[in-house]
Amino acid sequence: MQIKIYRGTHQIGGCVTEIKTATARIIIDMGEELPSSNHAEQKPLEIDGVTKGTPDCNAVLITHYHGDHVGMFEKVLPHIPIYMGKVAKQIYAVVQNTLKTKLNKGNPQRIQNFNEYVVSKPLYFCDIKVTPYTIDHSAFDAYMLLIEADGKRILHTGDFRMHDARGGKMLAVFEKYCKNIDVLITEGTMLSRTNEQVFTEHELGLKAEELLRENKYVFALCSSTNIDTIAEFYNAALKTDKPFIVCEKDFQEEILKVVTQNAESQFYNFNRRKIYSYGKNLHTFMTEKGFFFLGRANYTTQKAIKAFPNSLLIYSMWSGYLDKAQPAFDEYKSNFINNALNCGCQMVNLHTSGHASVDEIKKVCETTEAKTIIPIHSESPEIIKELGISGEIRILNDGDVFVI
Ligand SMILES: [Zn+2]
Ligand SMILES: [Zn+2]
Incomplete structure (x- = not known):
């Protein structure tokens, strides 16, 4: 199985992750870069078989409705199914409807055709099994995804935090469903914002x-x-x-x-x-x-x-x-x-962060017993090495292929 982070290894947002086996290929998130990101690319991201050429992708799985995770959905070739949470989809449809009415932008029609997750119900794409679990984030109805294939387990957290009402229950979810993880792909926004006070x-x-x-x-x-x-x-x-x-x-x-x-x-x-x-x-x-x-x-x-x-x-x-x-x-x-x-x-x-504190990131690494940890969605991913986490840390660059 291969993991490829097309974008998001060294920036907050613009996330696109690919997981591929011999018979299936899925993409997690299709995000736009945040407007003033330091790493903003000149050219929009193009991916063969996903945004151009002949469709060669089983599904695009969106973790939540923030633009840096879903903003590029219109680029996905027609006929490739896109998945999102049911309520998240409805909220995002309102956002897109408003864009259409006010600025003649957006594509609310395509959103109507998105498939919806059912919490804890696995989706099968040939030999890849994906189980969505609700996660606490500043976007409503957000998900993390457990991917199982070739006898390995990958957990992609999406954006998350653990300091909201639902956040308190998150550790129990990790404990119950997400242990013994081979590769943890975790967001690391707060790795470069350690001085921010986190309250609930x-x-x-x-x-x-x-x-x-x-x-x-x-x-x-x-x-x-x-x-x-x-x-x-x-x-x-x-x-x-x-x-x-x-x-x-x-x-x-x-x-x-x-x-x-x-x-x-x-x-x-x-x-x-x-x-x-x-x-x-x-x-x-x-x-x-x-x-x-x-x-x-x-x-x-x-x-x-x-x-x-x-x-x-x-x-x-x-x-x-x-x-x-x-x-x-x-x-x-x-x-x-x-x-x-x-x-x-x-x-x-008066604001509380939508992202996991450094302590929360560490807790997730430990609870999932992740053997390998890949930080994404961070401007300083290497800071994760200073947390004393027992798993192996892999800092990837955009476009690197990681084989497990
Ligand atoms: Zn994000
Ligand atoms: Zn987000």
Whole structure:
């Protein structure tokens, strides 16, 4: 069996991994490079039999809906089946629908044809068996994949963390289903971000509740698909009796509707209280009642901030987007924040990482008893060698073939 990481050995995002036997070939993730990645290639990635030429691939398996894992799906040749989680697929369809309507980009039609994982139910591609397991990440309904072929076991973690509510259960899943691993392909985002403090979504929720009690008018900037954080905000707004307001009716409300329809716990039920979409008609209501406003770095949120200057602004995204020294520095977001500060807003950072801490990575390496570990999705994969992990560490370059 062969493993080939086409991209993602030395960068965060753009992930494409291939696993191949004598009779089958699968691809895990078809990600776009993050816009300002240091390693951004000039030419888009082309793979024979997958993105060009005659189809020669049994399946493309997407771990989750973040663009750096699925963004290149349109490049996959027709007739090659693509797999994704059921709820993830619906959320991603909303994102693609909005892209189509607003920018005439995206391909919601193709997403309708994606196949769906059933948790713990194996998929067979000739002699390759793939079992998907739910994993905790800042994307909802994300998966890790256990691949078995030629008498060997490979675990591809996708992006993951273990510090959310579901994260606590992750170790039990590794213990039960993912031991005795020959090759662990693990994400290593935090290997280069060791100074970041990791706290749980629940702690974030408690802090949000405190801030909502102390401040009448609260804005928050958060990814529209970071469902766990949004659910914490929604629950904090419920507890403090603050109207929950979104800036874009169709987009954000649609996403939360998908989650509610599939919710197994009340925590993800966004029907418990009305969600308002921002408009001038709400001004008096908002002035009197106070509010929690789930915004984006866009014109509508900017307008609302101008109407309610001197509010509190919760920044619930990675701090690196606002740091000029970081390759992922986002000038647009940075300007948005500066404008809000000029309006008299006070900003607090309240964000928890979607990625495994260094300790969590180590724990997974040990629990799975991985004989070989290949870090991906990291700007400094070699740091994993300093963790004292007993398995053999293999640092690959993009395009290297690793035979097991
Ligand atoms: Zn990622
Ligand atoms: Zn991700």
